[in-house]
Amino acid sequence: MLHSLSLSLCGFIRLDMSEFQERHEVAKFIGSPPGYVGHEEGGQLTKKLKQCPNAVVLFDEVDKAHPDVLTIMLQLFDEGRLTDGKGKTIDCKDAIFIMTSNVASDEIAQHALQLREEALEMSRNRIAENLDDVQITDKITISKQFKENVIRPILKAHFRRDEFLGRINEIVYFLPFCHSELIQLVNNELNFWAKRAKARHNITLLWDREVMDVLADGYNLHYGARSIKHEVERRVVNQLAAAYEQDLLPRGCTLRITVDDSDKQLLKTKDSSFSAGEGRKAPTLRLEIVEKDSKSRKLDIQAPLNPDQMSYSI
Structure with a gap:
């Protein structure tokens, strides 16, 4: 994901990826090629990126998108440009791309609950030992081992391509509420x-x-x-x-x-x-x-x- 925080953002683009579950819906994403119905209208993403090439773009529920849509996103994340249905290239190296997904949400939630129970037990033990530096906190951190051994295999099994996951700069985990x-x-x-x-x-x-x-x-x-x-x-x-x-x-x-x-x-x-x-x-x-x-x-x-x-x- 290519981005530049120093630039002022001119807009926010949100795409519901559940609208792109079928192969033919790729045309809605980047626009229909010449000769097809809707050719002049352009794609939902390309049209908005032309107007605001340094926007924050949210791909909501990206796990529901068709694999062909993910293929288009490979070029977008790697080179910071996108070719629309008319063959024109859109330069969007200053855009920030964010994706959300519910893949592995159950595994993350159960692991987080287990970590909170362990943290609570440690706090109780410290209180029992009358330590002066007792701190009870709800903040927990998911280990790198859990991310690599549990979460990444699930992501690979769903998206079926390492090159797609390799273009993601950072994965942020949303834990159950304390x-x-x-x-x-x-x-x-x-x-x-x-x-x-x-x-x-x-x-x-x-x-x-x-x-x-x-x-x-x-x-x-x-x-x-x-x-x-x-x-x-x-x-x-x-x-x-x-x-x-x-x-x-x-x-x-x-x-x-x-x-x-x-x-x-x-x-x-x-x-x-x-x-x-x-x-x-x-x-x-x-x-x-x-x-x-x-x-x-x-x-x-x-x-x-x-x-x-x-x-x-x-």
């Missing part, structure tokens, strides 16, 4: 709905720290940040929508989200998905209206809360 990061995601999601409730209905939404821990337990390793978004919608937004439809929310009121059952299990499961544990009741969230005297009154929301019957009106 608990502190999940708390930030939950907080951001709750803030989004709190601003929406305030803007539309002048309703102030508050929540306890314990609520964020419970919602963070809904993290699913395979669905990433989306699982947090869905958990907040399922356990909080559905209740807000139901309370609103049942006329339980006076305009301008203050609502607090609390935990009904605080005997909860924090994010310690190996697959990072919520589990109430054997014989344990999963903690539930409830909505309370904060009165003027600072006392709280629990909302009596009619059950069941069926997500299929809910309408997000806040």
